[in-house]
Amino acid sequence: MTVPTIASLPTPAAVVDLDVMEANLARMAGYTARHGLRLRPHIKTHKSPRLAAEQLRLGAVGLTVATLREAVVMGSVGGELLLAYPPVGDWRLDALMRLARDTAVSVALDSAEALAGLGAAAARAGVRITVLVEFDAGMRRCGVSTPAGAVALARRIAAHPGLEFGGLLFYPGHIRDAVPEQTGALRVLAADVARYIEALRAADLAPAVVSGGSTPTAYASHEVPGVTEIRPGTYIFNDRTTALMGACAWEDCAFTVLATVISTAVPGAAVIDAGSKALFREEVRGRGTGFGALLDRPAIPVAGLSEEHGILDLSGSDWRPRIGERVRVVPNHVCVAVNLHREIAGVRGDAIVGRFPVAARHWDPGPTR
Amino acid sequence: MTVPTIASLPTPAAVVDLDVMEANLARMAGYTARHGLRLRPHIKTHKSPRLAAEQLRLGAVGLTVATLREAVVMGSVGGELLLAYPPVGDWRLDALMRLARDTAVSVALDSAEALAGLGAAAARAGVRITVLVEFDAGMRRCGVSTPAGAVALARRIAAHPGLEFGGLLFYPGHIRDAVPEQTGALRVLAADVARYIEALRAADLAPAVVSGGSTPTAYASHEVPGVTEIRPGTYIFNDRTTALMGACAWEDCAFTVLATVISTAVPGAAVIDAGSKALFREEVRGRGTGFGALLDRPAIPVAGLSEEHGILDLSGSDWRPRIGERVRVVPNHVCVAVNLHREIAGVRGDAIVGRFPVAARHWDPGPTR
Numbered sequence: 001m002t003v004p005t006i007a008s009l010p011t012p013a014a015v016v017d018l019d020v021m022e023a024n025l026a027r028m029a030g031y032t033a034r035h036g037l038r039l040r041p042h043i044k045t046h047k048s049p050r051l052a053a054e055q056l057r058l059g060a061v062g063l064t065v066a067t068l069r070e071a072v073v074m075g076s077v078g079g080e081l082l083l084a085y086p087p088v089g090d091w092r093l094d095a096l097m098r099l100a101r102d103t104a105v106s107v108a109l110d111s112a113e114a115l116a117g118l119g120a121a122a123a124r125a126g127v128r129i130t131v132l133v134e135f136d137a138g139m140r141r142c143g144v145s146t147p148a149g150a151v152a153l154a155r156r157i158a159a160h161p162g163l164e165f166g167g168l169l170f171y172p173g174h175i176r177d178a179v180p181e182q183t184g185a186l187r188v189l190a191a192d193v194a195r196y197i198e199a200l201r202a203a204d205l206a207p208a209v210v211s212g213g214s215t216p217t218a219y220a221s222h223e224v225p226g227v228t229e230i231r232p233g234t235y236i237f238n239d240r241t242t243a244l245m246g247a248c249a250w251e252d253c254a255f256t257v258l259a260t261v262i263s264t265a266v267p268g269a270a271v272i273d274a275g276s277k278a279l280f281r282e283e284v285r286g287r288g289t290g291f292g293a294l295l296d297r298p299a300i301p302v303a304g305l306s307e308e309h310g311i312l313d314l315s316g317s318d319w320r321p322r323i324g325e326r327v328r329v330v331p332n333h334v335c336v337a338v339n340l341h342r343e344i345a346g347v348r349g350d351a352i353v354g355r356f357p358v359a360a361r362h363w364d365p366g367p368t369r
Numbered sequence: 370m371t372v373p374t375i376a377s378l379p380t381p382a383a384v385v386d387l388d389v390m391e392a393n394l395a396r397m398a399g400y401t402a403r404h405g406l407r408l409r410p411h412i413k414t415h416k417s418p419r420l421a422a423e424q425l426r427l428g429a430v431g432l433t434v435a436t437l438r439e440a441v442v443m444g445s446v447g448g449e450l451l452l453a454y455p456p457v458g459d460w461r462l463d464a465l466m467r468l469a470r471d472t473a474v475s476v477a478l479d480s481a482e483a484l485a486g487l488g489a490a491a492a493r494a495g496v497r498i499t500v501l502v503e504f505d506a507g508m509r510r511c512g513v514s515t516p517a518g519a520v521a522l523a524r525r526i527a528a529h530p531g532l533e534f535g536g537l538l539f540y541p542g543h544i545r546d547a548v549p550e551q552t553g554a555l556r557v558l559a560a561d562v563a564r565y566i567e568a569l570r571a572a573d574l575a576p577a578v579v580s581g582g583s584t585p586t587a588y589a590s591h592e593v594p595g596v597t598e599i600r601p602g603t604y605i606f607n608d609r610t611t612a613l614m615g616a617c618a619w620e621d622c623a624f625t626v627l628a629t630v631i632s633t634a635v636p637g638a639a640v641i642d643a644g645s646k647a648l649f650r651e652e653v654r655g656r657g658t659g660f661g662a663l664l665d666r667p668a669i670p671v672a673g674l675s676e677e678h679g680i681l682d683l684s685g686s687d688w689r690p691r692i693g694e695r696v697r698v699v700p701n702h703v704c705v706a707v708n709l710h711r712e713i714a715g716v717r718g719d720a721i722v723g724r725f726p727v728a729a730r731h732w733d734p735g736p737t738r
Contacts, residue, residue, distance in 0.1 A: 085677065088631040091379040141635065263455055271510060307708075324457055324486070340708070
């Protein structure tokens with residue numbers, strides 16, 4: 001019997017090296033275990049129930065999701081779910097209440113409006129939901145902006161019969177430096193977290209959970225006193241941005257887009273069939289150019305993108321690919337690249353040993369829809 | 370009986386205003402008919418068989434596709450297909466030959482290698498394929514770079530028993546100005562096209578087809594002598610970039626992403642649930658900032674994006690949305706935004722009157738798979 005290899009895949013194709021992925025999962029699980037932190041990975045990166053199950057098997061205590069589609073799909077995997085997204089809108093609340101009947105769900109929010117909607121829905125459904133208060137740690141996206149605001153919201157949660165105050169949540173996505181202690185950003189973050197915890201303690205609302213984390217700062221989480229759990233997503237696969245910022249080695253990049261060279265007509269370049277609809281278009285912001293790079297030749301970037309064309313800049317290399325040759329591209333941002341694919345081929349070496357549907361994309365039909 | 374409205378849609382949701390879309394289709398069909406040009410729209414923009422059928426009904430002579438997935442899905446719609454993409458790779462050739470058994474297909478390519486593969490596949494399959502030679506009109510992506518190169522490739526095609534030389538194809542995607550005559554780019558293009566046509570005529574290989582076009586320059590196509598057909602894609606929906614470059618009016622934007630305001634915690638901003646996984650991340654390049662703008666308030670841009678968060682910059686407006694309020698966002702680049710959605714809701718006013726599956730995405734299961 002012949003084992004299928006990646007040579008059999010139509011391109012562009014999403015491929016994950018399972019050996020590298022498992023090492024990434026084990027490394028993060030080991031770190032969190034050593035420091036007494038709970039690991040609740042964000043599944044937005046892979047959106048695949050089977051990979052979420054691997055994360056739970058390798059040490060995660062539960063899963064984090066952002067969309068209700070993700071929540072519903074991941075509800076079938078097991079483990080406790082955290083919806084790290086304000087549950088605003090009737091359809092979100094309806095889906096959440098259906099899910100909460102047989103899955104332990106906690107929810108983060110940042111407004112009295114979101115809280116009122118959730119509280120009313122929980123009361124109607126007769127379920128009890130644990131609620132975390134999100135505060136803005138500097139990302140300026142979501143989150144209350146003062147400890148007093150966090151206390152006020154926590155009080156309302158604690159007073160609501162259908163809700164339970166669970167603690168605090170923040171997202172330090174603005175800290176993009178892998179050695180944040182050098183920039184002082186981590187010290188600022190630690191002081192912020194301490195202020196919020198202290199204010200809640202003073203109000204007799206000591207937070208049982210303080211949920212933080214994100215791949216770039218994940219391995220510095222123990223330097224932020226009070227944090228009880230982290231929610232990294234990217235670390236399962238890593239990507240070019242994570243490598244360029246020094247938060248992983250290039251060899252830790254588990255996900256690539258397999259592509260075929262389809263034209264070499266324009267001198268100095270080669271065109272592959274992975275464009276912005278296979279790699280996404282996201283710059284690396286100050287640490288390099290291009291929209292991805294070749295796994296085996298990281299000095300060759302994808303310098304340009306059309307929807308179905310990626311332009312390899314060959315100026316930094318003597319390598320000249322032939323038409324029909326295949327390459328593997330590490331995307332800049334893996335979470336948005338994966339989201340463009342329906343399925344990920346899991347490989348060991350070149351052998352395909354598994355298929356992982358990216359089941360929790362927006363609107364995709366899925367097992368539980 | 371109640372007609373469902375967009376208020377019933379979970380967000381983020383892809384929505385197309387059918388009145389605006391039909392006017393866009395009729396306008397381009399009218400232009401091409403007046404100038405004796407054939408309209409072969411690129412379906413990459415919508416990837417929906419039902420919308421392709423609308424294009425054929427409203428004056429298109431056939432369809433243009435880039436991927437084999439698109440070709441297979443659109444093969445069921447009817448009309449003559451043009452694969453405007455080098456058919457490199459055995460799986461592409463296999464799918465193309467299966468399709469060519471009962472669908473008229475022509476193919477554009479730019480290399481002897483692609484030609485050899487296609488010729489061998491056609492001979493094995495016993496089908497006859499019309500081949501266009503792609504030349505580089507300045508985009509520096511694909512295409513032979515000299516008239517002599519085009520003649521050499523055309524000779525090989527004409528000499529091959531399974532292939533027929535059909536003419537020339539170019540993609541003027543580098544001309545992003547809606548009034549290109551002011552920049553001289555259109556004059557340069559016209560001179561280029563004339564050189565290629567003349568070289569082929571001199572070699573007794575006069576091109577029956579000269580295929581050009583792209584939405585920004587579509588309405589100037591009659592100013593490029595020799596062009597016989599155009600392949601615009603974006604024009605069916607238009608988008609913020611097309612409007613900002615002056616190639617359509619804001620009112621001609623038919624596609625929006627419906628989104629819900631989920632947080633107003635950070636002053637001066639409002640957060641919606643359409644992020645880079647619903648809008649895509651593509652800048653407008655020199656004509657504005659942000660990644661989209663509100664349909665009803667075009668001065669309010671989506672200034673920042675995370676995967677599931679869009680940050681509305683409210684600094685230019687007195688409008689302050691409440692949490693739960695819904696908005697419609699015109700994305701910067703509609704082709705890549707549509708590709709993030711599984712289905713488009715077709716509306717007249719607020720009433721949902723149709724559903725259009727985005728059936729030809731990479732790897733998606735579809736009616737013909």
